[in-house]
Amino acid sequence: MNLIPEIVSRQSELSEIRRDIHKHPELAYEEHRTADLVAEKLAYYGLATHRGLGQTGVVGILKSGDGNRAIGLRADMDALAMNELNEFKHKSITTGKMHGCDHDGHTTMLLGAAEYLAKKPEFNGIVYFIFQPAEEGARGADAMIKDGLFRKFPVETIWGMHNWPTLPVGQFMTRAGPFMACSDSIDVVIKGIGGHGALPHLTRSPVNAACAIIQALNEFVAHEINTQSPSTFTVGSIHGGDAINVIPDTVTFSGTMRSFSDKVRDQFEDGLQRIVQGICTAREVSAEAKYTRNYPPVVNTREETLIAAKAASAIVGTENINANSQQIMGSEDFAFMLQEKPGNYIMIGNGEDDYGGCMVHNPRYDFNDDILVIGASYWVELVKELLPPN
Numbered sequence: 001m002n003l004i005p006e007i008v009s010r011q012s013e014l015s016e017i018r019r020d021i022h023k024h025p026e027l028a029y030e031e032h033r034t035a036d037l038v039a040e041k042l043a044y045y046g047l048a049t050h051r052g053l054g055q056t057g058v059v060g061i062l063k064s065g066d067g068n069r070a071i072g073l074r075a076d077m078d079a080l081a082m083n084e085l086n087e088f089k090h091k092s093i094t095t096g097k098m099h100g101c102d103h104d105g106h107t108t109m110l111l112g113a114a115e116y117l118a119k120k121p122e123f124n125g126i127v128y129f130i131f132q133p134a135e136e137g138a139r140g141a142d143a144m145i146k147d148g149l150f151r152k153f154p155v156e157t158i159w160g161m162h163n164w165p166t167l168p169v170g171q172f173m174t175r176a177g178p179f180m181a182c183s184d185s186i187d188v189v190i191k192g193i194g195g196h197g198a199l200p201h202l203t204r205s206p207v208n209a210a211c212a213i214i215q216a217l218n219e220f221v222a223h224e225i226n227t228q229s230p231s232t233f234t235v236g237s238i239h240g241g242d243a244i245n246v247i248p249d250t251v252t253f254s255g256t257m258r259s260f261s262d263k264v265r266d267q268f269e270d271g272l273q274r275i276v277q278g279i280c281t282a283r284e285v286s287a288e289a290k291y292t293r294n295y296p297p298v299v300n301t302r303e304e305t306l307i308a309a310k311a312a313s314a315i316v317g318t319e320n321i322n323a324n325s326q327q328i329m330g331s332e333d334f335a336f337m338l339q340e341k342p343g344n345y346i347m348i349g350n351g352e353d354d355y356g357g358c359m360v361h362n363p364r365y366d367f368n369d370d371i372l373v374i375g376a377s378y379w380v381e382l383v384k385e386l387l388p389p390n
Helices: 011-023 032-045 103-119 140-146 206-223 262-282 302-316 334-340 369-386
Strands: 048-051 058-064 070-076 125-132 157-165 177-180 183-191 231-239 250-259 286-295 298-300 343-351
Touching (some): 011 032, 011 103, 011 369, 032 048, 032 058, 032 103, 032 125, 058 103, 070 334, 070 369, 103 157, 103 369, 125 140, 157 302, 157 334, 183 206, 183 262, 206 231, 206 250, 206 262, 231 262, 262 286, 298 302, 298 334, 298 343, 302 343, 302 369, 334 343, 343 369
Parallel strands (some): 070 125
Antiparallel strands (some): 048 058, 177 298, 183 250
């Protein structure tokens, strides 16, 4: 690998920063300690900082040369609402909060790049280092945009990076076009007529209606959505009733729908309403179905994807870049930024098996500190590629 020596020499310091953030996780819009740490580091490196976009967001500003071309590099800062099961020294000290999706590592890699570029500003233009809150389901990217992110910091392009367990250390993957799926939610409330389980003919069971709707929705995805358009529907929550011999009045269920196009989202939303109302009418129960569009798909622009692959190749070699990877059903609110500006989202390998292979959102997950210098080197190479010095 062609890592930047000065960044490699900072491996231990970067690891300390990452583990400190991991130990003190903060949820969406509560990232006050993390934002303070980021702002203090940026100021120490000599960068001007702006705070408050998206409540707790931080933007570092670094200008070099006489050029006015500007790019944005983004990392997320928030943790997940889950208990950590790891026992190492830097495990979370806060019950119910954990850095289970590597945002501690994302933040640290971008700080490492900012430090290097502040010392060796071998580029011509402006780099905005964007530290975003509330990625985990709370639309932090959207909040920063609505607070004027791209009006105050008018970037030409926007760039993001996420680590990926099971992808070997020293490898990257990305793709042009739709890369990650949308994340939409479905909430259905079914109201029937409850009664004794021994006398079902005197009731109208919302339980049976819920089962029929869920089955029909799965059949709808399998048979009515084009099989060349990847999509999935999953029910993760269903509630109704308290006793085995009592048919309840109400059943609720909730789930998620993932796809890579607005056309499929429209089709599923229409199908949801048709199926729910049709089944409930036939069974003489009533229902309300709500379809909520949360995160849009992550759609990389082609030219920027080629640039990202070139920058990553300079660090780890062309043979370690998959620039046409499979699509990922997971979602990312970086999608909001890509709706506003051309750019690329790339995955950096976190490792395999016992060291780095534990998937994100797992209570035993931990970011692989060995890749901090790889990610920071990628950011620096990307800046040089996009804003070459005179």
